[in-house]
Amino acid sequence: xxxxxxxxxxxxxxxxxxxxxxxxxxxxxxxxxxxxxxxxxxxxxxxxxxxxxxxxxxxxxxxxxxxxxxxxxxxxxxxxxxxxxxxxxxxxxxxxxxxxxxxxxxxxxxxxxxxxxxxxxxxxxxxxxxxxxxxxxxxxxxxxxxxxxxxxxxxxxxxxxxxxxxxxxxx
Numbered sequence: 235x236x237x238x239x240x241x242x243x244x245x246x247x248x249x250x251x252x253x254x255x256x257x258x259x260x261x262x263x264x265x266x267x268x269x270x271x272x273x274x275x276x277x278x279x280x281x282x283x284x285x286x287x288x289x290x291x292x293x294x295x296x297x298x299x300x301x302x303x304x305x306x307x308x309x310x311x312x313x314x315x316x317x318x319x320x321x322x323x324x325x326x327x328x329x330x331x332x333x334x335x336x337x338x339x340x341x342x343x344x345x346x347x348x349x350x351x352x353x354x355x356x357x358x359x360x361x362x363x364x365x366x367x368x369x370x371x372x373x374x375x376x377x378x379x380x381x382x383x384x385x386x387x388x389x390x391x392x393x394x395x396x397x398x399x400x401x402x403x404x405x
Contacts, residue, residue, distance in 0.1 A: 244300065250295055366390050
């Protein structure tokens with residue numbers, strides 16, 4: 235038996251036989267369908283769908299339970315070189331949760347191609363948000379390149395503000 239995980243969700247598809255328009259409807263669960271159409275008994279339809287593993291069908295409707303699969307971050311990952319993430323297990327990286335690290339690393343050490351891959355994967359809006367609010371360190375060279383590429387002032391970057399507020403050695 236397949237377990238329903240976060241990546242796999244079940245939906246309900248209702249095919250109406252006598253309608254000319256809106257011949258089918260999709261519901262997030264059987265409970266939602268039965269709440270919307272109370273003439274269908276939840277327990278009856280649920281028992282039929284689980285035991286028979288086929289569609290529940292009357293003269294009016296056919297109800298099917300389908301499993302949909304969502305892409306996960308592990309499957310849909312950016313094509314960035316291993317050399318940028320030498321201290322991580324590249325194959326097991328969670329690219330969604332580690333976006334701050336990935337963005338900072340690509341900005342610091344990536345090629346123009348790596349920058350394009352990063353922008354395509356995360357989007358300009360998310361990258362700019364991370365730069366302004368979350369990433370705490372970038373080199374001066376990287377700050378200049380970020381400001382030029384994304385057309386933002388260095389003063390808007392969290393790493394720049396943080397660098398200015400730190401006391402520096404007098405030498």
